[in-house]
Amino acid sequence: MRFEFATATRIVFGEGTAVTLPELARGFGARPLVVTGASTARAAWLVAALSAETFAVPGEPTVELVRKGARLVNEAGCDVVVSLGGGSAIDAGKAIAAIATNGGEPLDFLEVVGKGHAITAAPLPLIAVPTTAGTGSEVTRNAVLSSPEHGAKASLRSALMLPRAALVDPELTYELPKGVTAATGLDALTQLIEPYVSSRANPLADAVCVEGMRRAAGALRRVCHDGADKDARRDMALASLFSGLALANAGLGVVHGFAAPLGGSWKAPHGALCAALLPHGMAANVAALRERAPQHPALERYAAIARMLTGQNDASAEDGIEWIRALCTELGVPALRTWGIGETDLPGVVEKAAGASSMQANPILLTYCELLAVVSAAL
Numbered sequence: 449m450r451f452e453f454a455t456a457t458r459i460v461f462g463e464g465t466a467v468t469l470p471e472l473a474r475g476f477g478a479r480p481l482v483v484t485g486a487s488t489a490r491a492a493w494l495v496a497a498l499s500a501e502t503f504a505v506p507g508e509p510t511v512e513l514v515r516k517g518a519r520l521v522n523e524a525g526c527d528v529v530v531s532l533g534g535g536s537a538i539d540a541g542k543a544i545a546a547i548a549t550n551g552g553e554p555l556d557f558l559e560v561v562g563k564g565h566a567i568t569a570a571p572l573p574l575i576a577v578p579t580t581a582g583t584g585s586e587v588t589r590n591a592v593l594s595s596p597e598h599g600a601k602a603s604l605r606s607a608l609m610l611p612r613a614a615l616v617d618p619e620l621t622y623e624l625p626k627g628v629t630a631a632t633g634l635d636a637l638t639q640l641i642e643p644y645v646s647s648r649a650n651p652l653a654d655a656v657c658v659e660g661m662r663r664a665a666g667a668l669r670r671v672c673h674d675g676a677d678k679d680a681r682r683d684m685a686l687a688s689l690f691s692g693l694a695l696a697n698a699g700l701g702v703v704h705g706f707a708a709p710l711g712g713s714w715k716a717p718h719g720a721l722c723a724a725l726l727p728h729g730m731a732a733n734v735a736a737l738r739e740r741a742p743q744h745p746a747l748e749r750y751a752a753i754a755r756m757l758t759g760q761n762d763a764s765a766e767d768g769i770e771w772i773r774a775l776c777t778e779l780g781v782p783a784l785r786t787w788g789i790g791e792t793d794l795p796g797v798v799e800k801a802a803g804a805s806s807m808q809a810n811p812i813l814l815t816y817c818e819l820l821a822v823v824s825a826a827l
């Protein structure tokens with residue numbers, strides 16, 4: 449056996465820890481840039497405390513937005529980036545911190561659709577502070593950017609891009625509306641399931657996945673029905689953090705393979721896409737494994753997932769898929785066509801998904817027909 453599990457991120461977790469953020473930031477630099485979501489209002493206290501520059505990220509980050517952010521950093525002489533927001537603000541901050549020191553053109557470094565050059569200069573130090581419980585981006589080494597001209601999403605990726613610190617305060621998620629709570633929570637759950645069955649699964653990531661799934665299985669339904677449930681909010685913040693550690697060290701699979709091209713071409717939140725695809729991606733993998741690789745260890749792992757999710761000792765892989773399907777229905781996960789995706793778009797989507805970086809860690813190579821069936825079922 450051989451594996452690697454890397455994180456260079458200092459993780460600070462706990463209710464009320466956000467108040468320590470100004471002190472934490474001053475430890476890394478004197479001129480911070482605070483990157484926020486669409487509204488900068490929630491970060492006003494932090495900006496005032498640090499006399500910081502601000503940069504708002506209105507949606508999922510694009511190549512052009514990162515160019516603008518990196519220009520601002522260099523013009524203002526910023527020496528540390530603090531991202532306070534959801535996955536979009538954190539990914540934007542990571543990309544801006546990297547491009548500011550490596551050169552002005554994100555496409556030179558972008559995987560798949562860009563030139564894929566290596567990030568060689570250390571990015572500015574980044575402190576990531578998630579305000580959703582979903583992406584785990586605070587502990588991953590990539591930033592997902594969309595390139596509208598390519599109709600795709602792809603990553604800037606380097607071990608150098610790991611945030612220097614992740615401050616995870618569950619209190620920052622207390623006000624999240626139900627729809628965002630559900631979509632981001634289902635993304636976290638997907639990011640615990642896919643690394644657990646991936647071709648790069650390893651014992652350390654397994655431990656993180658199991659603990660994360662255990663917490664998410666109990667908390668996701670509760671937190672969607674009662675956003676004031678503090679224990680459930682804490683469990684989802686942990687599940688999200690663990691999902692980031694897991695995906696950064698064990699990879700993802702078919703669901704995220706599809707989320708990349710879909711999110712690149714249609715304006716749909718990443719979590720909502722993953723949630724719509726999750727039961728169908730699991731079903732396709734289990735069916736393909738049973739048919740072509742009945743001895744594959746991922747099959748027993750799907751059964752273990754089912755036992756964790758349902759709490760039943762005799763649950764089968766299919767029971768786990770049913771549990772997810774029922775959860776998606778109960779939480780009102782919208783079908784893909786809600787976002788304007790149509791039947792005639794699917795062959796092109798399948799082609800792009802097959803080449804996506806996340807797809808490479810799927811436990812079994814799915815055929816064109818199997819991939820088309822996954823995305824058709826989610827339509």
Ligand SMILES: [Zn+2]
Nearest residue numbers: 583635639722
């Ligand atoms: Zn995800």
